[in-house]
Amino acid sequence: xxxxxxxxxxxxxxxxxxxxxxxxxxxxxxxxxxxxxxxxxxxxxxxxxxxxxxxxxxxxxxxxxxxxxxxxxxxxxxxxxxxxxxxxxxxxxxxxxxxxxxxxxxxxxxxxxxxxxxxxxxxxxxxxxxxxxxxxxxxxxxxxxxxxxxxxxxxxxxxxxxxxxxxxxxxxxxxxxxxxxxxxxxxxxxxxxxxxxxxxxxxxxxxxxxxxxxxxxxxxxxxxxxxxxxxxxxxxxxxxxxxxxxxxxxxxxxxxxxxxxxxxxxxxxxxxxxxxxxxxxxxxxxxxxxxxxxxxxxxxxxxxxxxxxxxxxxxxxxxxxxxxxxxxxxxxxxxxxxxxxxxxxxxxxxxxxxxxxxxxxxxxxxxxxxxxxxxxxxxxxxxxxxxxxxxxxxxxxxxxxxxxxxxxxxxxxxxxxxxxxxxxxxxxxxxxxxxxxxxxxxxxxxxxxxxxxxxxxxxxxxxxxxxxxxxxxxxxxxxxxxxxxxxxxxx
Amino acid sequence: xxxxxxxxxxxxxxxxxxxxxxxxxxxxxxxxxxxxxxxxxxxxxxxxxxxxxxxxxxxxxxxxxxxxxxxxxxxxxxxxxxxxxxxxxxxxxxxxxxxxxxxxxxxxxxxxxxxxxxxxxxxxxxxxxxxxxxxxxxxxxxxxxxxxxxxxxxxxxxxxxxxxxxxxxxxxxxxxxxxxxxxxxxxxxxxxxxxxxxxxxxxxxxxxxxxxxxxxxxxxxxxxxxxxxxxxxxxxxxxxxxxxxxxxxxxxxxxxxxxxxxxxxxxxxxxxxxxxxxxxxxxxxxxxxxxxxxxxxxxxxxxxxxxxxxxxxxxxxxxxxxxxxxxxxxxxxxxxxxxxxxxxxxxxxxxxxxxxxxxxxxxxxxxxxxxxxxxxxxxxxxxxxxxxxxxxxxxxxxxxxxxxxxxxxxxxxxxxxxxxxxxxxxxxxxxxxxxxxxxxxxxxxxxxxxxxxxxxxxxxxxxxxxxxxxxxxxxxxxxxxxxxxxxxxxxxxxxxxxxxxx
Numbered sequence: 001x002x003x004x005x006x007x008x009x010x011x012x013x014x015x016x017x018x019x020x021x022x023x024x025x026x027x028x029x030x031x032x033x034x035x036x037x038x039x040x041x042x043x044x045x046x047x048x049x050x051x052x053x054x055x056x057x058x059x060x061x062x063x064x065x066x067x068x069x070x071x072x073x074x075x076x077x078x079x080x081x082x083x084x085x086x087x088x089x090x091x092x093x094x095x096x097x098x099x100x101x102x103x104x105x106x107x108x109x110x111x112x113x114x115x116x117x118x119x120x121x122x123x124x125x126x127x128x129x130x131x132x133x134x135x136x137x138x139x140x141x142x143x144x145x146x147x148x149x150x151x152x153x154x155x156x157x158x159x160x161x162x163x164x165x166x167x168x169x170x171x172x173x174x175x176x177x178x179x180x181x182x183x184x185x186x187x188x189x190x191x192x193x194x195x196x197x198x199x200x201x202x203x204x205x206x207x208x209x210x211x212x213x214x215x216x217x218x219x220x221x222x223x224x225x226x227x228x229x230x231x232x233x234x235x236x237x238x239x240x241x242x243x244x245x246x247x248x249x250x251x252x253x254x255x256x257x258x259x260x261x262x263x264x265x266x267x268x269x270x271x272x273x274x275x276x277x278x279x280x281x282x283x284x285x286x287x288x289x290x291x292x293x294x295x296x297x298x299x300x301x302x303x304x305x306x307x308x309x310x311x312x313x314x315x316x317x318x319x320x321x322x323x324x325x326x327x328x329x330x331x332x333x334x335x336x337x338x339x340x341x342x343x344x345x346x347x348x349x350x351x352x353x354x355x356x357x358x359x360x361x362x363x364x365x366x367x368x369x370x371x372x373x374x375x376x377x378x379x380x381x382x383x384x385x386x387x388x389x390x391x392x393x394x395x396x397x398x399x400x401x402x403x404x405x406x407x408x409x410x411x412x413x414x415x416x417x418x419x420x421x422x423x424x425x426x427x428x429x430x431x432x433x434x435x436x437x438x439x440x441x442x443x444x445x446x447x448x449x450x451x452x453x454x455x456x457x458x459x460x461x462x463x464x465x466x467x468x469x470x471x472x473x474x475x476x477x478x479x480x481x482x483x484x485x486x487x488x489x490x491x
Numbered sequence: 492x493x494x495x496x497x498x499x500x501x502x503x504x505x506x507x508x509x510x511x512x513x514x515x516x517x518x519x520x521x522x523x524x525x526x527x528x529x530x531x532x533x534x535x536x537x538x539x540x541x542x543x544x545x546x547x548x549x550x551x552x553x554x555x556x557x558x559x560x561x562x563x564x565x566x567x568x569x570x571x572x573x574x575x576x577x578x579x580x581x582x583x584x585x586x587x588x589x590x591x592x593x594x595x596x597x598x599x600x601x602x603x604x605x606x607x608x609x610x611x612x613x614x615x616x617x618x619x620x621x622x623x624x625x626x627x628x629x630x631x632x633x634x635x636x637x638x639x640x641x642x643x644x645x646x647x648x649x650x651x652x653x654x655x656x657x658x659x660x661x662x663x664x665x666x667x668x669x670x671x672x673x674x675x676x677x678x679x680x681x682x683x684x685x686x687x688x689x690x691x692x693x694x695x696x697x698x699x700x701x702x703x704x705x706x707x708x709x710x711x712x713x714x715x716x717x718x719x720x721x722x723x724x725x726x727x728x729x730x731x732x733x734x735x736x737x738x739x740x741x742x743x744x745x746x747x748x749x750x751x752x753x754x755x756x757x758x759x760x761x762x763x764x765x766x767x768x769x770x771x772x773x774x775x776x777x778x779x780x781x782x783x784x785x786x787x788x789x790x791x792x793x794x795x796x797x798x799x800x801x802x803x804x805x806x807x808x809x810x811x812x813x814x815x816x817x818x819x820x821x822x823x824x825x826x827x828x829x830x831x832x833x834x835x836x837x838x839x840x841x842x843x844x845x846x847x848x849x850x851x852x853x854x855x856x857x858x859x860x861x862x863x864x865x866x867x868x869x870x871x872x873x874x875x876x877x878x879x880x881x882x883x884x885x886x887x888x889x890x891x892x893x894x895x896x897x898x899x900x901x902x903x904x905x906x907x908x909x910x911x912x913x914x915x916x917x918x919x920x921x922x923x924x925x926x927x928x929x930x931x932x933x934x935x936x937x938x939x940x941x942x943x944x945x946x947x948x949x950x951x952x953x954x955x956x957x958x959x960x961x962x963x964x965x966x967x968x969x970x971x972x973x974x975x976x977x978x979x980x981x982x983x984x985x986x987x988x989x990x991x992x993x
Contacts, residue, residue: 379511383509390631395627395628395630395631396623396625396627396628397624401624401627402556405620405664405668408668409668409671409672412669412671412672413671413672417672417673418669421669424665424668425665428661428664428665429658429661431661432654432657432658432660432661435653435657436650436654439634439650443646447635447638447646481556482555482556482557485556486558
């Protein structure tokens with residue numbers, strides 16, 4: 001392999017390289033220059049540097065028109081994968097901005113560095129079309145998250161959450177690898193497009209179906225779809241704010257993109273069928289069951305939560321279900337709606353987590369009662385929380401509404417049309433159920449007066465600006481979804 | 492110009508929500524002016540509609556989300572203009588009846604105005620997606636209006652109201668997405684949908700989703716139970732809007748989206764709808780007859796009167812449909828008036844709505860003008876000739892008779908029961924007891940035991956405006972029918988009405 005080829009490869013992965021370099025630079029700068037500073041100054045400067053690097057990476061991608069494929073599907077750059085990378089980095093910036101005033105640890109540089117490394121893993125992931133590469137990227141993205149989840153070493157519950165996350169994650173990775181090895185055994189290739197060609201000639205034998213099931217089970221863990229969601233509530237509740245935001249937003253977007261691509265490319269010959277009248281084994285019925293279970297379990301369990309973070313965690317399970325609906329119903333056209341939905345969902349969930357953590361820092365709890373009278377104590381934050389939660393519930397003109405519509409519409413515009421009607425009906429009704437618990441939180445915010453403490457909340461200025469920016473973009477993307485859609489491949 | 496009926500309240504509402512002026516006086520004057528402006532626009536554009544030959548006036552039509560064929564398409568025909576006029580009147584009077592709101596006043600009026608803007612948006616949308624977006628936009632303000640400023644069991648009432656609305660819109664969404672999925676070229680333009688001949692088997696299952704989804708909000712039995720609880724829990728202005736306007740959203744959507752676009756489905760299901768409507772008429776009236784709470788009587792009477800709207804729709808002929816639209820207007824005005832009297836004039840003074848307690852108070856002597864307004868209003872509600880209710884319900888009954896005499900007869904029985912509960916509630920609330928009976932002291936929490944503040948100028952003005960409206964329409968119904976009938980004769984409703992007109 002000549003050196004010229006390597007240079008070309010570097011060009012393909014330049015945005016990721018920038019992020020990785022930033023991850024290392026953050027460590028060195030902190031070690032060399034910021035050792036003596038106060039912790040809050042260190043985290044502020046460090047995260048600003050990391051955000052700057054991410055912005056630079058986005059700028060680089062927006063300037064580059066590079067398209068093409070490297071190796072057997074190692075990196076496949078198209079307009080939509082570049083967009084997906086940019087969206088991942090934007091969500092990572094959201095998570096980094098929340099770390100600006102992190103003061104729970106003296107090791108802020110390591111914290112930021114791990115966040116950036118996980119981001120780079122996700123960036124590789126969204127352009128990977130190769131089984132091995134997908135597995136490596138998933139691990140690169142997830143391993144830092146295990147550490148981040150328990151970065152606050154004084155918190156025993158965080159440690160418990162992280163251990164659960166790690167054990168489930170390790171198990172899921174084993175499933176994925178085993179499933180992939182079976183797929184490889186049947187096809188003799190790792191590239192997704194070739195797998196599809198070879199699988200077309202293979203009958204749906206039991207062992208092949210085991211392989212498909214195992215691989216999908218591993219992905220289901222990453223997207224927190226029921227019944228592989230059990231780690232989510234603990235991690236969402238106890239992980240440090242930025243880590244929770246990254247797990248809930250960026251990591252979800254990356255995993256969904258790769259799940260969509262894997263289903264659409266590799267499993268197309270064995271999609272199967274899951275319409276009301278007839279079922280055939282394949283990826284569609286599996287994903288349909290995952291989607292249905294996630295929506296039912298996520299929404300119904302969320303109804304009973306009193307901790308807002310846990311509530312958001314269960315609602316995250318249900319949102320994973322909504323997105324899986326379209327991957328089950330119409331994988332070929334699923335990428336655009338999944339990207340739009342995962343991105344706007346990520347914005348809203350980061351914002352909601354940020355506000356919850358503000359309240360949590362003030363009261364030491366994220367129980368619903370802590371939100372009483374928030375509208376009088378922090379009117380702008382209350383309004384932003386209203387926007388985030390109603391977007392999650394799918395109320396127009398917020399982004400979540402159009403997102404859901406786009407998902408379900410695409411799921412039904414399959415060939416033949418209306419194949420998964422039963423699942424879409426279930427999804428729409430479950431999303432009506434979800435309005436109940438989102439309104440329950442908002443009831444505490446807007447309806448109940450503050451109980452004892454009526455002081456205005458003290459919110460750091462950067463955090464406040466981030467939250468307002470997130471809320472504005474949720475509103476703006478809801479009114480003008482074309483801005484994202486214009487850049488997506490449409491059927 | 493009509494589009495400004497959406498933009499003005501929306502801007503005013505958002506401005507109030509974001510700036511939160513501390514002064515309640517400022518908030519209510521801003522809202523009053525915004526409502527007045529919309530009423531002015533509505534009346535002027537109504538004037539333009541008479542004699543105009545075009546059945547549909549396009550206001551604005553630009554691509555919104557071109558990738559999915561969604562347009563920002565506002566337009567108006569005679570039916571829209573009638574309901575826009577109703578909404579602007581109800582909004583204006585609603586602000587007048589909320590003149591005494593002091594608690595978090597700027598938020599109250601902000602939500603009130605945003606709700607109004609959503610309602611105008613629904614009546615003016617000719618793109619199904621846009622219509623649906625406005626329809627759901629109107630749901631959330633209702634929740635907060637009821638939950639924050641409401642009375643009896645307000646959190647329960649608010650949540651029930653919102654979940655019913657949202658479940659209804661979920662049904663509509665299923666139907667809408669299904670249509671989107673089968674169209675070869677995605678579009679949400681109603682005119683295109685109206686011209687597309689969907690297969691009969693498809694219409695037969697999509698129509699009930701869309702129709703019932705909207706009809707939940709119109710209070711169709713057995714999905715009506717949000718209505719009485721919600722109306723009772725809501726603050727006065729909100730119950731005026733809920734009963735007066737929001738229930739019309741449901742009926743309007745059922746007609747415009749459900750029946751006009753899926754005529755085959757409508758014809759198949761019409762008898763079923765007719766029966767549900769008649770059950771609603773009779774059931775609502777009978778339940779109203781035994782209520783102990785003043786506001787529940789009016790709440791159930793709304794269910795009964797909305798039954799006439801649905802019965803008119805189910806008749807599937809020109810007389811019945813125009814009667815249904817006229818009844819939407821008429822009930823909007825009369826229900827607004829009744830809720831205004833109960834909530835603002837009586838409850839805010841006596842702090843009770845218990846009919847037994849009210850009977851001992853002799854309200855006719857303490858607040859005679861309220862008694863006069865209520866007396867006239869309840870007669871209007873009964874359907875006495877000369878008021879709008881008579882014309883509208885008469886048309887509905889004639890239309891229903893053509894479709895099915897049995898249903899018309901049963902609905903006639905509902906009118907009799909209506910007379911009974913109206914007279915009962917009039918007697919119990921205003922005409923019993925005397926001001927000196929001790930009942931006053933027990934319930935009056937305000938100053939001046941045994942006495943009530945006289946009816947204030949805003950209340951009186953609001954009451955008079957609504958009474959005038961119902962009288963004008965009652966004496967000269969052509970002023971609205973000249974708008975409604977041409978709209979129903981337009982190509983838009985051709986698929987629905989053509990086979991029956993000949």
